[in-house]
Amino acid sequence: MTAWADLVPQYENSSDEALYAALGAALLGEALGVSPMDRARLGRFAKNWFANKADEMLQRLKATDTYRIWTETAGPGQLAETGVLAGALHEQGSDDRVAAALGEALARDTAAKHTRSYDVAVSFTDEVREYVRSVVETARALGLVVFFEPDMTVEWWGRNFLLEGRKVYGQRAWHFVPFLSPAYLAAPHALDAFATAITAVAQRRDDYVLPVLVDQPEVPAELLNPATGFLRTEDHTPAELAAHLLAKVRRTKAEGAAARDFGAAVRTSGS
Missing domain, CATH: 3.40.50.10140 (Toll/interleukin-1 receptor homology (TIR) domain)
Structure with a gap:
């Protein structure tokens, strides 16, 4: 499987719909098929799951070495980008697909709340x-x-x-x-x-x-x-x-x- 860092650019350039469908597939361990119904089902699952987990997950990521090292060089008010969050997720044991897709979802959610x-x-x-x-x-x-x-x-x-x-x-x-x-x-x-x-x-x-x-x-x-x-x-x-x-x-x-x-x-x- 491709390393999480190589997947990050793919998810950064995805629409929200495609991102959540990919996240749902990664969370459920499914290959993302071609059926729009499948994509919609996976996307709904991922959005609901993410809505319940995002804040708690972000707090846990702040305790990782990856996030701590980033904060040492981050400027005032700077938000963690996808690569930082995906790296912290991978450090905590998420597989490559989950880390990359979830890192992007967290980055978008954080940006939405601040911008x-x-x-x-x-x-x-x-x-x-x-x-x-x-x-x-x-x-x-x-x-x-x-x-x-x-x-x-x-x-x-x-x-x-x-x-x-x-x-x-x-x-x-x-x-x-x-x-x-x-x-x-x-x-x-x-x-x-x-x-x-x-x-x-x-x-x-x-x-x-x-x-x-x-x-x-x-x-x-x-x-x-x-x-x-x-x-x-x-x-x-x-x-x-x-x-x-x-x-x-x-x-x-x-x-x-x-x-x-x-x-x-x-x-x-x-x-």
Whole structure:
């Protein structure tokens, strides 16, 4: 089997969905098959297992020599990266696949708790760009910190925009707001963002994803539970939608962002 250090780059470049499916396979000692149903089953198992174990596990890792040596050179506020956590897990007896996949899951979870820098992250396709831009500008005027991907042209110059987007949509916002249109549902980039956010629900709130429907799209049930509450652009001006977002974010921050069981991941949300 490949050493854990050689597996780390593979998991660092995986989507959350692929990472948790691989972690589930490693924990259960299974080879990861090609069936989407198998991947979903393994991912659900891993997310639930991780939600119950992550904090306790991280505390145990801090007692290892690997983690102690890293802290001696770490700067103020620096977070342990995947390699450090995977090495500490391997030191404690985890096999290579578990150490690498779990190290990355712990790194993402730690980063999410320390770098949630946006109140809202929006995702959309071009036909609704101006409406979304108006929502973003109004929300910012109300004091919300909003992630709007067109702002990142220079900052993401030379970077993999899919991987950078996954960090935001899965880890760094209090709420993810997809503007679901027929074009959105046919756009691989948009669906990647959506899948990342849906996967993150298990570690966040069941109303983390706040869908907004555009132009009567037919959203497949496998993408979004038909019982999930949503708003429509035709029913709300950009200013009204921004006000709804402000109220939602304030309520979320007041209540905290407790992790949820994945079985309750997508339910009707009231806005």
